[in-house]
Amino acid sequence: MVVILFQLWVFGSAEAQVKADDIVGIWQTHGDKPAKIQIYKIGEQYHGKIVFLQFPTENGKPMVDKNNPDKSRQSEPVLGLELLSGFLFDKDEWDGGHIYDPESGKTYSCTISLKDPHTLKVRGYVGISLFGRTEVWTRAEG
Numbered sequence: 001m002v003v004i005l006f007q008l009w010v011f012g013s014a015e016a017q018v019k020a021d022d023i024v025g026i027w028q029t030h031g032d033k034p035a036k037i038q039i040y041k042i043g044e045q046y047h048g049k050i051v052f053l054q055f056p057t058e059n060g061k062p063m064v065d066k067n068n069p070d071k072s073r074q075s076e077p078v079l080g081l082e083l084l085s086g087f088l089f090d091k092d093e094w095d096g097g098h099i100y101d102p103e104s105g106k107t108y109s110c111t112i113s114l115k116d117p118h119t120l121k122v123r124g125y126v127g128i129s130l131f132g133r134t135e136v137w138t139r140a141e142g
């Protein structure tokens with residue numbers, strides 16, 4: 001009986017182990033303005049860009065990054081915008097990166113973790129992680 005429990009523990013924990021590239025793919029955000037974010041790897045870092053907006057236009061024109069603090073970037077389209085940058089994988093999460101909020105024009109420190117293979121927890125914060133907000137994204141189909 002002890003051997004069976006040990007084997008279940010060893011093999012069960014191996015299946016649950018998170019790998020660095022598990023984050024790669026397209027993720028669906030939720031809320032009043034849903035979007036899809038493509039997370040990809042460049043070198044050892046992970047980044048993410050907006051590849052779909054449920055509401056891509058504003059006043060009949062493509063939505064632009066109007067709240068960006070860099071005035072020269074305020075006319076750039078939100079579709080295709082890099083939202084996540086500079087994440088490194090460390091044990092079971094991705095950290096050291098930043099998340100940009102085009103609605104406010106602010107950039108936050110961020111950590112990302114997998115709740116399960118289809119659910120991502122994205123936590124943006126200022127200063128320390130205790131003072132922040134977590135969003136749950138789900139892996140997009142197709």
